[in-house]
Amino acid sequence: MSYSIIGIIAIMVHLIINRDMLWHYSDYTDVPAYREYRDYIFGMLFFCAADVLWGFFNDLKMIVPLYAITVIYFVTMMAGFLLWTRYVAAYMEGDNHSVFRRVLTAVGVTLFVCELVILTVNFFVPIKFYFDENAVYHAGMARYATLGMQVVLFIITSIYTFVTKSPSESATKRLRRSVGLFGILMAALIILQIYYPMLPLYSIGYLMSSCLLHSFVVEEEKDEYRKNLKEMLDRTQQQSLELGDARRKIYTDPMTGVGSKQAYLEEIDSLDAKIRGGKADDFGVIVFDVNDLKIINDTKGHDVGDVYIYNASMLICEFFDSCPVYRIGGDEFVVILQGEPYKSRRERLAAFEAQMDSNLHAADKVVISSGLAEYESGADTHYLAVFERADQQMYMRKRALKKKKKKKNPTRQTSSRSRR
Incomplete structure (x- = not known):
């Protein structure tokens, strides 16, 4: 049960810090890459739920449910990774990043499809994982390969966000660095997950990295959105006042004050x-x-x-x-x-x-x-x-x-x- 505690905490934290984005999403539809970020949050929640169930069935040593939840675990892991690539691709807006966005999205889809193929093959040949008669988990080479590909892609994306500029005024240098740090932190914890498969390090990575992403990117974007909205409302109010003055001048007789x-x-x-x-x-x-x-x-x-x-x-x-x-x-x-x-x-x-x-x-x-x-x-x-x-x-x-x-x-x- 101790394994599942991390996933439970991760779910609770995600629900708390992202409550506005999840339940009041209509207020933030103009925030850059909002929809992709919201999809990514749901992906993390599903993965953490699968991780919690994995720890539960592993404690019970129930091989069939454990095998099934392990398949779901890897599917939700790669789905979360795919949603992350979509979020970063959408966040890095502008023509200067068009090639990078297409490549990143294509790689994310490719890895997800490969994961589905590998898990299908794993039913017949245990290239991803298997459980022995004592319900002990054993990792296969395909597990190391897919996790390694994630590490490489996280690092490449982080380097890209560090060294490139964005044409968007809202995507400041500090915000892009936060996206890059997210990738570095996830890459580091995935490397540890490779060597320590029985620890919930992937969930810990999601928890820590998402808190970082939410604090320094999403909240900054919402503040920027609120600021822009206030400026727009102020301009609209000023234009309304000016229009009202103009209408009064047009529709009011200047000498008497009655209708013109x-x-x-x-x-x-x-x-x-x-x-x-x-x-x-x-x-x-x-x-x-x-x-x-x-x-x-x-x-x-x-x-x-x-x-x-x-x-x-x-x-x-x-x-x-x-x-x-x-x-x-x-x-x-x-x-x-x-x-x-x-x-x-x-x-x-x-x-x-x-x-x-x-x-x-x-x-x-x-x-x-x-x-x-x-x-x-x-x-x-x-x-x-x-x-x-x-x-x-x-x-x-x-x-x-x-x-x-x-x-x-x-x-x-x-x-x-x-x-x-």
Whole structure:
């Protein structure tokens, strides 16, 4: 049982240090050679499990189960070696390593296939191993040959990782040295395994080397991935802020802060699409026009006129809060009413017009003409039809306001007309 303890410890350590990679693998799919590393971890786990069972059956001296688990032991050993070659080949990315990757992968597959052939032959001729009548294990020449080939390949790969450079920024010199040290350590313990077949040195090599690989390669790669992800998120956030600023500039009128002409045109397109598709809900349009702006610009200057326009927009927003307000021309505004504001449209407009009537008789107060029209389903085939009716209502209101103003101050009104 003492032989199996090492394999049990190796399994526990692998499960602990690689828990994220094994159970939360979707978080690390962008880590270089992640999938190959994960496959390699599973290969080590299967080998260590086979090693544990080998120690158990060896203590029981059960020849048939012991023979079977020994075959599985060598198959999982070579499978683990093959998965390691795939991991290193994937890790050494870039065109500079393409030949090495192909050769390493081909050798790994070849050794695995040879191992299967040798184990098949071993059923008939004990060239790999055999057990005597006392269930004592005896190694054959093929065992030494396959282990020796692994040693050679581990050493060659380690030397390659030490002396070559990688084009990948994440594959730093320290990380490549860690991969190389992994190979050297495994080669050394396999050599000891050759001379001491009854010790679980291969499992010890997997345990120590994988801890090294995980600490200095996988964790570094995950840190690099997290760093790159954070930088990407920061860039995305900055771009989003910049895009938000750009959108605000495009869709916001710079003078008044209400919706711009571009925003208004896009809203029209959206409403027209709904009308064409028969999905338009009830909506209303109010057209506004600021009265006497030309007189103010001519007599007081455009700066005062700009303030006048701004104050007009604030009045509209005050009475039509929660509604999109658009400035579509120098002194023209539009409000589109939908949902709850649409239901209270007439009350809102009545309150607004009452305020305008009051402003008409006060000095320096903004006066705005307005006109309302509602969308008529089945009759209106596009937004413009609703707008034109609202525009006509606005001009009727403008004429009515002028008449009221003329009645109050006919001399001043006449003077104003002469100036215009």
